[in-house]
Amino acid sequence: MLNRLEMLRIFCTAAEARNFKEAAQQLGISPQVVTRAIQELESQFGELLFHRNTRQCRVTREGERLAHIARQGVEGIDCLFRRAEANAAQQVEGTVRLTAPEAIGQTSLVHSLARLRQQYPGLHFELHLEDDETDVVDEQIDIGIRHGLIRDSRFVARQVAEVPFFMVAAPALLARCGVPRTLKDLQQQPVVGTIDQRTGKPWPWFFRQESQWIPQELAFISNSTQAECAAVLAGFGFAQMPGFVAIPHLRSGDLVEVLPELAPTPWALSVYRPQRSPVPARVRVVYDCLVSDFSNAAFFPLLP
Amino acid sequence: MLNRLEMLRIFCTAAEARNFKEAAQQLGISPQVVTRAIQELESQFGELLFHRNTRQCRVTREGERLAHIARQGVEGIDCLFRRAEANAAQQVEGTVRLTAPEAIGQTSLVHSLARLRQQYPGLHFELHLEDDETDVVDEQIDIGIRHGLIRDSRFVARQVAEVPFFMVAAPALLARCGVPRTLKDLQQQPVVGTIDQRTGKPWPWFFRQESQWIPQELAFISNSTQAECAAVLAGFGFAQMPGFVAIPHLRSGDLVEVLPELAPTPWALSVYRPQRSPVPARVRVVYDCLVSDFSNAAFFPLLP
DNA sequence: TTTTGAATTCCCAAAACAGGAATAAGCTAC
DNA sequence: GTAGCTTATTCCTGTTTTGGGAATTCAAAA
Numbered sequence: 001m002l003n004r005l006e007m008l009r010i011f012c013t014a015a016e017a018r019n020f021k022e023a024a025q026q027l028g029i030s031p032q033v034v035t036r037a038i039q040e041l042e043s044q045f046g047e048l049l050f051h052r053n054t055r056q057c058r059v060t061r062e063g064e065r066l067a068h069i070a071r072q073g074v075e076g077i078d079c080l081f082r083r084a085e086a087n088a089a090q091q092v093e094g095t096v097r098l099t100a101p102e103a104i105g106q107t108s109l110v111h112s113l114a115r116l117r118q119q120y121p122g123l124h125f126e127l128h129l130e131d132d133e134t135d136v137v138d139e140q141i142d143i144g145i146r147h148g149l150i151r152d153s154r155f156v157a158r159q160v161a162e163v164p165f166f167m168v169a170a171p172a173l174l175a176r177c178g179v180p181r182t183l184k185d186l187q188q189q190p191v192v193g194t195i196d197q198r199t200g201k202p203w204p205w206f207f208r209q210e211s212q213w214i215p216q217e218l219a220f221i222s223n224s225t226q227a228e229c230a231a232v233l234a235g236f237g238f239a240q241m242p243g244f245v246a247i248p249h250l251r252s253g254d255l256v257e258v259l260p261e262l263a264p265t266p267w268a269l270s271v272y273r274p275q276r277s278p279v280p281a282r283v284r285v286v287y288d289c290l291v292s293d294f295s296n297a298a299f300f301p302l303l304p
Numbered sequence: 305m306l307n308r309l310e311m312l313r314i315f316c317t318a319a320e321a322r323n324f325k326e327a328a329q330q331l332g333i334s335p336q337v338v339t340r341a342i343q344e345l346e347s348q349f350g351e352l353l354f355h356r357n358t359r360q361c362r363v364t365r366e367g368e369r370l371a372h373i374a375r376q377g378v379e380g381i382d383c384l385f386r387r388a389e390a391n392a393a394q395q396v397e398g399t400v401r402l403t404a405p406e407a408i409g410q411t412s413l414v415h416s417l418a419r420l421r422q423q424y425p426g427l428h429f430e431l432h433l434e435d436d437e438t439d440v441v442d443e444q445i446d447i448g449i450r451h452g453l454i455r456d457s458r459f460v461a462r463q464v465a466e467v468p469f470f471m472v473a474a475p476a477l478l479a480r481c482g483v484p485r486t487l488k489d490l491q492q493q494p495v496v497g498t499i500d501q502r503t504g505k506p507w508p509w510f511f512r513q514e515s516q517w518i519p520q521e522l523a524f525i526s527n528s529t530q531a532e533c534a535a536v537l538a539g540f541g542f543a544q545m546p547g548f549v550a551i552p553h554l555r556s557g558d559l560v561e562v563l564p565e566l567a568p569t570p571w572a573l574s575v576y577r578p579q580r581s582p583v584p585a586r587v588r589v590v591y592d593c594l595v596s597d598f599s600n601a602a603f604f605p606l607l608p
Numbered sequence: 609t610t611t612t613g614a615a616t617t618c619c620c621a622a623a624a625c626a627g628g629a630a631t632a633a634g635c636t637a638c
Numbered sequence: 639g640t641a642g643c644t645t646a647t648t649c650c651t652g653t654t655t656t657g658g659g660a661a662t663t664c665a666a667a668a
Contacts (some may be wrong), residue, residue, distance in 0.1 A: 001623075004381060005309040021645060030627050035647060045388040048580040051444070054646045055634035061444055062398075066384075076377040077308060080370075084349040094366070102404075140355070140365055189599055276352040280366075306655075325614060334658050339616060358615050358664040 001033075001040045005077060008070040010037040011049065015059045015067035020052075028285025089174040090281035098286075100145040103225050105129040109145065112293045116286060123282060130199040131225055142283045143273045143290065147242055150270050157272035160294040164266040165206055166246040168255040173235045180238075180258055182209065189235030190219035194228050205240040206264035242267070269294060305337075305342045312374040314341040315353065319363045319371035324356075345370075394585035397426025402590075404449040407529050407549045409433040413449065416597045420590060427586060435498065435529055441538060446587045447577045447594065451546055454574050461576035464598040468570040469510055470550040472559040477539045484542075484562055486509065494523035494541030498532050509544040510568035546571070573598060 001007050010027060017023035020021055021036040027034075042049050049063035052169040059067065100109050105127055113125050128141065150157035169175065180186040193202040193215050200219060220231040225245050232239045243266075249255035271290045273283065305311050314331060318338055328335040346353050350566065353367035363371065404413050409431055412554035417429050432445065454461035471490065484490040490535045497506040497519050506525060508516040524535040529549050537558055547570075553559035575594045 003307045003309070004385065005307070008381070008384075019645070031646070032627065032648085033625085036625095039647095042582055044385065044392065046392045046394075046582045047584050048582060051578075052646070053634065054632060055644075057646080068386055073377070073380040076380055077312070080312075080373055080377055081308060081348065088348065088350045090350075097365075188453075278346055278350045278352060280351050323614070335615070336617085336658060337656085340657090343616095356615070357666095359613075359666055361615080 001037050005074065007037045007041050009074050010034055011041055012067050012071050012074060014038060014050070014057070015063060015064055019057050073076045087280065090121040091122070092282045092285050094197055094280070094282050095124040095126055096142050096282055096286045097126040097128070097140060098143045098145070099128040099130055099141045099287075100127045100240075101131045101225065101244070103143055103229075103242075106226070108244075109246075109290075109294070111288075116289055120282070120285065123286070129193065131178070131223070143271065143287050145269065145271050145290065145294070147244075147246055147269055148267050150272050154275055155272040156275050157270045158291050159268040159270050160291055161269040162266035163243045163269045165240050165242055165254075165264055166250065166257050167205070167238060167240050167259050167262070168232060168246050168250065168257055169238045170235045170254070171256055173237065174256060174258075176235075183213075183259065183262060186238060186259060187213070187215075190227055191215045191217070192220045192237045192239040193233045194225055195221060195223045197223065207262045208264055210264070305341050309378065311341045311345050312378050314338055315345055315367075316371050316375050316378060318354070318361070319367060323361050388580060391584065395426070396424040396586045398584070398586050398591050399428040399430055399588045400586055401430040401432070401446045402448065403432040403434055403445045405435045405451055405529065405546075405548070406433045407533075407546075408449055410530070411482070412597070413594075414547075416594055417590075420593055424589065426585070435501075435527070445578070447575065447576050447591050449594065449598070451548075451573050451574065452571050453474055454576050459576040460579050461574045462595050463572040463574050464595055465573040466570035467547040467573045469544050469546055469568055470554065470559075470561050471509070471542060471544050471563050471566070472490060472536060472550050472554065472561055473542045474537055474539045474558070475560055477541065478560060478562070480539075486515075487563065487566060490542060490563060491517070491519075495519045495521070496524045496532055496535045496541045496543040497522045498529055499525060500528045501527065511566045514568070548573075 010029075010033070014020055014023040014034055017026060020038075024031040026036045038049055042239055044130050045062075045066070047062050047066075048060050049066065049265060051058045053062055076175070087116055098105075098109070098113075106129070109127070113127075117123050117125070144155075147163055171188075180189060195201070196203050202215055202255065204214045206212055217241065220236040222228050222231070228239055229241060229245050229249070231237070232241075233249065238258065246255060246257075250257060271287065271294060273279075273287055279287075312558055314327065314333075314337070317331055318324055318327040321330060324338040324342075325560040328338045329340075329410070341497055349366075350368070351366050352364050352369075353370065355362045355364055402409075402417075404411070410433070413431070417431075421427050430551050447556055448459075451467055473493075481493055484493060499505070501506050508518045508523060510516055524532070526532050526535070529545065533545060533549050533553070534541055535541070536545075537553065542562065550559060550561075556560060575591065575598060577583075583591075
């Protein structure tokens, strides 16, 4: 018998049972195994653990002392594996780590998570808001939401919506500078943008037929789409922004779309998670919920 | 891998090592085993414990949490078995339970134990003083000293001395009643005795050629040889007592022997212990010491 | 691009194990 | 006392588990 944990478990049971046979029955093993386990323990401890003859067994005092300590040890390990069973039994609890673009993470995502939390009070969330892709495996992320293609084959990605881009400006700015009629018109105007963290350059603007333009002189540049949006609202200049940032302001009239005919093909919005073989229940539940919520057009009514 | 303890041990090591290979080297096993143990744990917990690819391994946060708890559990069990090793390495410490006749336990035995205690400060003693044989196995005794034959085959007995019986009386009593010349004389005199716990009757007196006499009318009877001795010293009557009770008083003159020619064959004094297969070092040390001390004639100078 | 080194999978010999049958030895009831 | 019953133990054998060599895969480094 090499399995120390089982030896101790057998010993603890035997110490409480009236005899080895009873202990064996409780453990669902044969009495021979009990005998051997106890013998092995006795030889390891150099100490008699049971007074026994062919007829009866009584634990010695040293045995009782050992049983007392051993019970704690065995219980400690068992308790650990009981959690495992609870986990395997698909209990939804623990921390789920998510990453999402700022504008989504600060609004609709939080509502989805809040509902999940009501349903599963054991859930905790950790939210990393980044507009650029981050190394999800290294960052130990369970679920991500990203605007744009997910190329990485380590991920299971699910496209849930198509989010268009809008070129927008504040009404005050338009009143001052006039409404641009062509791309050229637009490129003469002050422009607001964001930084691509990976390259350090401004994000390009995208137009129909896959054409791009990287603005060179920006009136305002930031690493935050929310700041960018605030700048546009303040009349700093024109900007291109994804629907989930622009739509609320277009609806309220705080922003106005320009040159809609140049708008590029919408980009996919994807919910994704790393391809890890055992998917904990808590992750699956959140993933499914987000896929369902973000597939719901109500979150991204594509136009008024 | 069925051995949960080893699985956890491997996991804890891997969680601290830089990679599986290193963990395997530390544990003296092959990397395959590490892989398997971790996979098994992951499937049991339904939880990825390491982010890994063919090139690198990093523990997940859930893994770190588990490792933290698991370390305690594994350490708990290991600590238990470290004691076992200390025991096996023949450390002399712990409690030794002894039984002995009252008169021996209150005097010379205590001195032997005191010397042992000086030599092995980790030793503790538990002393059961009983003049009659007790069921040593049930009483969980490690070592016994007994005056008389040890018949029980469950014991390893070692005869260390021969202790004679003396018929004695106080000088004052002799002055009052005269010195008996024959057994008949003696049987007319007041007598002091002890009770045989097993039968409830007085202990017989023993004489040469195996003859016995059970005194019927006793001036004083007790279950304690020390009390019996005190009664004799106080002049209650005559008594027969073993050397280890009588000799000090014969030496000091507080008692006088009568009818020495009737004295029976001396009885053996034996040190014995239950036949338990692993004999803990502490028991062996004490046993050897007692055998040696009580074999030493200085403790029982058979006559002045 | 090639090279390198770690994780993993596959496979099989060796070790460990479990339990049936036989044995020994108390208790109990006659 | 003795027969019968029960339990611990030992021996033995078929089965399971295990560990590591060889081959494979794959990401990082060169």
